[in-house]
Amino acid sequence: MMALRTLLLVPVLCASGASCDAGNCAASSAALLQRQSRQGLSQILSDGDAELDRHSKEYQAPAGESLYGPDFTGLTQMEGRFDFTYDPAVYDPATYNGSQADVLALQKHMAEVMKMSLAALVGSGVQPNDINVQYLSETPTSPQGTCVFHFLCPLTTSPLILAHSMNQITGATLKSELEALATSSNIDPAPFQFQPADVVASYAVMSTSTPAATTYSAATSSQSGSDGTGDSLYGGGSDGSGESLYGSFESTVEGSFVLSYDATALNDTAAAMLQALGEAPLKTALTGLVGHGIKPDAIKLQVVPIMPSATPVLLQRNAGEIKIIFTFACASDLAAQISSALAQSTDAGLSSAISHVFVKMGIDPAPRISVSYLAVTWFVGTTATATTTFATATTTTSRTYTLEDIHPCDSFHEFMPDSLMSDHGWCDMTTQSNISEFACTSAGCSAMGYPDSPYCYCETKQACTAANLTYKYHTCKDEMSAYTHGEYPALIIHAREKQSCDGVETTWSQNLGDALEWPARKCCKSWPKTLCKPNATLATPCKDRSDFLATAKISEGRTCMDMLKELWDDYKILENASSTGCGAAMTWGTALADWVPQEARQCCGSYPATVCDPHLKPVSICKAEADFQPESVMHEWCQSNSSQHAETREACRRLGGNWTKYTCAEHVKYFDAQMHKALNQAHDTDTCAGVDVYGQPLLDHIRWPAQKCCSSYPASVCDKHAVKMDPCKSKEDFLAHHTMHQWCHFDHPPRPEDCSHHCGSDCHCASRGPCEALNGTWKEETCGYVFDHLDMETHKMLQTASESETCEGTDLHGQSLAQWVLPYAQQCCASYPASVCDKGLVRMTPCKDEGDFKPSTVMHAHCDFKSTFPEASVCNAQPGCSGWENHCYCQTEEGCRALGATWTAHTCQDEQMQWDVSMHQVLQEAAAAGSCDGLDMWGQALSSAISYAAQTCCASTPATVCDPTAKSMTPCSSADTFTKDKVMYAWCDLYSSTTTPEASVCNAQEGCYGDVGWCHCEQQSGCEALNGTWTAWTCAQEVDLWRPEQHKLLHTAEMNGTCKDHELQGYRAEDMVSYPAMQCCSDFPKTLCHPAVQNMTPCLRKQDFLANKTRYSWCNLYPSPNATDCAAHGCVAHGDSWCECTTESSCTAAGGSFFKETCASEISWWAPGTHKGVEEAIQKGSCSGVNGQYGSIDASVDWVGGECCSTGKSVCQELAAR
Structure with a gap:
């Protein structure tokens, strides 16, 4: 299987205001540069992959913001390289599967981090974007690779010092820096777990204005050419007058390798394309390895078959093996360096490079190939051993060009010479080259190289001015002035004549349009109309160009037009969007359809309509746009450095914070394309049902904003017909201003001891006064507030219930809607219990x-x-209050309020x-x-x-x-005989007092008597004299306690004329009225149940009744006197604990209270039935078989009759004796 080569060349020439001058080379601190490098990396990563891609151009160096422009006159080219090995096991197969796209993406991030690391380690003011990186990597399964990097510096730099500094970079140092950058920038460190070798550095002096070019290596510091008169490296001849980037060459580099291949997998089309390409893939791959501006056409190839039977044809269809001999000419100064670099390249590196070129040229998949290097050498001049000869480049007579000739714009009128190529400038020391070290440091600048090679570096314009130096910016005029000589004038004039840059390339194999693109963006008012594209139209993220807000600010100092000019390859993607749609992805991976709305939000007047969705219209979250309240506050909070929380503006002010508001206008400003599409769909269908956004129902994203921002809430885009509801039967019945909830809010809870004096130990304040006394804020929620903040679904349920006039079958929050409505209706509806659930109640x-x-x-x-009780003594001192440990109970309002x-x-x-x-x-x-x-x-x-x-x-x-x-009944025979105000009984409460009175104090009061620990008073005057509470219970109070059933029972008995057989829960009506009638009926023993009964005595004849006779008596004597004192008062002592006094005089003399019971008072306790029984017995002439109220009357009359009748016999006894 072929080895896949990924070639990533990142040749950005960025003038960040820092030049790599000799002073910086000598004095920069590695630690300082490492910090600057990491800061630079954070900035680049925060700008996103789009910014990285804009600065990462393969095989070419766009003009960018370089201080030096395309003309490298008077520059030193520094170059370094290092090999590395790495462990392929660190790559996650699920993420990096070895495809071209995956490896390229990996290399891209690695290259950026490498630039950061190298900038920090090289020092000398070199910035990451000043470094070009040629990175040769193997596939994830191959454990080695090579990195070549170079950058340019002015001739004022000391190249020897800089090269020496670069050679001090060890593999261990580079590895440490790479890992630190990856970690601090939140980049997956796995791709950087490799082992780099030490850096090998060299440099070359380049000039078209001086007669010599000198090449150095840091190891030898040798000079090529003893007399210094050799041809210029980039000149057209020895006089430097030629315009060719490569003029006369003095040396030839020759190399060879064996190429094994298998092209049988190619289809006919790919095979034909491969045949048509011929030597081009191999030449292009070698060019990438050689570098130094060598063009493919400068390389000559000779194909030699390995086997005699093989044909010397490059990459035929069948598998085979051939030898490739390559030669090219170069300056003598570079020949040794180039051949050395080629010799260090690996077989796998060249194989990967060739395969990569095949893919780029359309042969995908590429033929399976492998490479074996044989040799690389170089020699001066053209000799018989050379395989190729070269003609000297022709020269032309130079002429003078002006900015009007070579500007990059459609017309010179569009050229802006004073526009800045970069917002960053530099401090020019040439205006005061003799500035002292003290003056430099006093201005806040860095003094370097003093006293031998003084240089004052000022990072800011303010410091530069303070040092009395001139702060300069690189303008469009400065930039394009560099294009007025060399090869560019002729190329620009040619392009202007043909009105296109197609096919116009520089000697660096760079299209002229690419070379001029950055100056054109910075310097042409009519961009994208330029020299190369005179008919171009502006591509924007908007639905049309007229909708684009070019001058709108995206951020401080950055406009929407700036945003477009910062796009590189992605601008072409944006150009295609209007015709091909937004299905493409930006170079950093973000979908175009996602990127466009982000920029259109600030840059397009008709947003949310964009080039991707031109028909989208702005749709309010409310039922209509006029209903939207942009200045309404959705959230507000206190921004402060305090750890304390402030809930109010005043509390925030006390903390020194800033009270911040987040309005409805700010909220909807951040709606993206997904949200706007969802709102459009809801608006068109008049519902949010089935409309999702971000994986959730649209309604979930609308509830809160609509509540805060829509004047007709709960009506919204989700339900334009929704009505604000309340729990009542009608709008007029709703008590909007009635307080439902109230509480005291504390920003800082008070101390418990402070709370206890105002709001109880739990700091629960029941009213505004105590709350504010503790620096709390009294808060109230009205019925109106509560229902203004109900969610949409609840309003909809109430609306449905109101229309159907029932809440049955509807549940809300785990309970029936009727149950949910109840507490709100109780507090907020004037006609409660009538509510939305039952309007007729x-x-x-x-x-x-x-x-x-x-x-x-x-x-x-x-x-x-x-929960905060006074001391028991304090509590007991108030009338009607009684206290004990940790408690106090008051029965009267007066005593309660007196205790606070x-x-x-x-x-x-x-x-x-x-x-x-x-x-x-x-x-x-x-x-x-x-x-x-x-x-x-x-x-x-x-x-x-x-x-x-x-x-x-x-x-x-x-x-x-x-x-x-029902009739209100009394126990009496008639309402007229009922004495409602008569006191039935009364008592004295002395135990709620501070202390129980001493026995002597108690006994000294009228009607009171007591002993140690107790006192009892039977008269109101004595009770109140002892600070007791006298409580009387009247007849009216007694009857008021009767239940309605009791009144009904007695009413029925009255209507029936008898109480017989009338009971209530087993309680006879006769018994029910007996005691109250005894106390409250003036004609007792007549009662409701016995309206005709006569007042009888226990005697046969009334005149025999001894009414005033004392039946028994007793002396309440507390405390009891001793035996001597007892006897002295005529009483009988029973030890020292009881003194018995039988007469009123002796009792009173001993300090007691004398009580007696007469015959009249005795029979006053007779029940009405007893009186009726005596009457019946006299009429009958016998007590036999006659019952009283509680059984036979014998027991009721005999025990009292013997003592209270003058005959000595009761009525029953006399009747029985007859």
């Missing part, structure tokens, strides 16, 4: 009608301390608004039916579920929605 109350509802009545309240807490009351209206839709729905059903029978809520009967709310919130309770005709 009515807000219900638990009452018999809406007018009976008391919305502001407090159902319950609590004191909120926000929040008193939170929950009203009947709050309760009503918290009910979910199902509660309102079932209450609406109950109201329609006039009953709650059969209706349940929360797992219980509806009447029970609303019981507490109805009792608290309905003025006519027990009448409710469940029983609108």
Whole structure:
């Protein structure tokens, strides 16, 4: 199999403002140059492969931004080479499969990195783009290759020093530099895992104005020609007057090699083409190896058959082996150097070069060949041993040419002599060659070579001016002045006459058009119309040329026209786009269809229409362009160097940051061709369904921008008919300004101890004041804000629900739409529970009608301390508050607020608004039916579920929605006898005080008594004197606690005229009213259940009843006095723990409270049934078989009758004695 040769020649002559002068050669620091080299590589890589390709021209040196132009008068050519070996195992077969394209791409990146590395190591101010690289590599399976590099410097350079410097570059140093560059530039280092040999360097002095040319090698520093009068290397004769790049030659180089080949695989067409090419492929391949400007036509070949039977014909169809002898003439100064270089070339290198030329000339696949070198030699003059003779080049008389003759433009009127060939200039020391070292360094410049070879290098214009030197730029006039002599004038005049550069080539085998292209781009106003292309039209990325914004700025100092002029081979690709489409790829691999929109965005007035998609139109993300709000802010943030986060503009200002906004206009500016195509499709079909971009639905890319940028959101290009929705039954019902959420935001959370004084230990502030006291920002979200920021799908669901008047069957975020709507409707809809899901639903109350509802009545309240409680002593000091360890409980608003807490009351209206839709729905059903029978809520009967709310919130309770005709009942025989304000019972709360009073203090108050650790007061005055809370419970409060079922039971009993057999959950109606009637009915024992009963006694005759007789008494004596004191007051001591006083006087004297129970107070506890039983027994004349309220009346009357009747017998006992 043939060895594939990849030849990449990168001969860029770039004047970056730094010249390789003698001072730089002597003094530049390798470390400094390495840093500059890496910076240069980063810049080149950031500009992309397009920039690399523009500066990488095979086999030719475009004019570029060279300070020297095409005329190499007065230059030194430096050359170096090194062989290398590498391990093919580092190549990934999946990436580098050995094809021509893959190897070429690999070599291209390697060549660029090599230029960077060589520039850093050579030093002397040489820049990467000043170096030409001829890189001969083997296939990925072959482990060796050769790299030849050369560059030009002015004669002011010390070539000997520079060549010596180059020879100091070892293979190890070169390898280290290459690997470092690859790593620092994020390039795959695998292709550079090779072992380079040491660099071998030489140089040649070239001149057409001096009579001598001198060739040096760094090793010998020898001069060719002892008298210095030899012919010029590039002159036309000894007088230098000829215009030929190669004039008279004094030496001949001869070499030979054996070529083995097999062309049997060629088809007839390829074979015929190969035969027609003849010697051209071999000559071209040798030219690439020889270099030094030798042209293919200068090489002579002789074909010698190896076998006698073979024919001396080059590359016939059949397999064979032939010997090739080649000769060419060259300057004596270069003969030894060229022959040495050829001798060092490998067999595989020449084989690869020949195969590569075959492919370039259209013979693909090439014949299978292999090469074996035999010999290379050189000799002076033409001798009998030479295989070829050469005629001396003819000379012509030179003439003077002006810029008007040789400019590169279509006409001289289009030529801009003062335009800059490069934005980079240089500091010219010739204006003040005697500048001192101190003056140089004081200006910020580098002093080199002082005192023997002084040179002041100023990198910037500012430093140059400070040094009192002149900063110069290379202009178009300077550039084209170099073309006014040598071979170019005749070529340019010839091209202008034929109005084309086709077929016009320089002696460097370069087409004149290629040579003049860069000057034309920099110097011709009408480019691409040039000398070579007078009829050219401008190719742009736009749909047509009139749409191109030539002067629009892409970046600082770079316009759209500059962008086009920077294209080289890719400009031709762009030219073809209008006729062949955008299916091609740019030379660096990016598809033309992807590159065009990137540039068209800034350079085409009708973007997104481009040369690739001329029919694309700008489509807004909104339903119409007029709906788009370009200045609306999509994002805003604080740019600062602080590690702290600032959420507000003011907080950002305090951090010294810059508050930055990202607008809608900026967002859509970055839409690429894919996005615009998708928007066009959505616009044309009126939907985003099925439209994808970047592998996702277009809708995913539209949601957020449309929300922020479209005034008619949720209407957008995806749904132009979408309507902004809310959760309510109508737009008028929506409370847009009602606050849904509110909170305190802290840029920097306060200290817990600060929080605890304002917002609780968790720093949760319930209102604006405490929040701002802690330097927080109080934030609120209204209903309007929340629904302005809903996504499109939710708005669409609500729109569908509104139109169909139901949310059934629709789910959102894992729950039914009705459930999702509920909390929003509760807070944002004036007519809640009516909503978009059920527009006919009515807000219900638990009452018999809406007018009976008391919305502001407090159902319950609590004191909120926000988890930060006062000390127990502080809490207990407030009325209605009681405290204990880490807690405080307040029952009164006064005490709560006095402690700085929040008193939170929950009203009947709050309760009503918290009910979910199902509660309102079932209450609406109950109201329609006039009953709650059969209706349940929360797992219980509806009447029970609303019981507490109805009792608290309905003025006519027990009448409710469940029983609108219900009557409020009392335990009494009639409403007139009900004493609603009478206190049924009361108590004194002393345990919420700071401390329980001492026993002596307690016992000193009226109606109070106590001992160690406790105190009990039975009178309000004594309780309040001890700072206690006296709580009284009235008859009205007692009846208000009755449930509606109780009222209904009693109402039924009243209507039936009896309580017999009337029970509620096992509780008899008679028992239900007994105790309340005893306390609250003025005609007790008459009650609702016993309206006609008489007040009876335990005696047969009422006059026998001893009403005021004391039945028993006791003395509350705390603390108990000792035995001596007890006896002194007429009491009986039972040790020191009990002092028994039987009389009121002795009890009072001992410090106690005397209590007694009379016969009247005793029977006041009789139930109405007992009174009725006594009455029945007297009428019957016997107690036998007569029951009271709780069984036989005997037990109720006998135990009290004996003591309270003057007869000493109870009614039952007297009746039984008859």
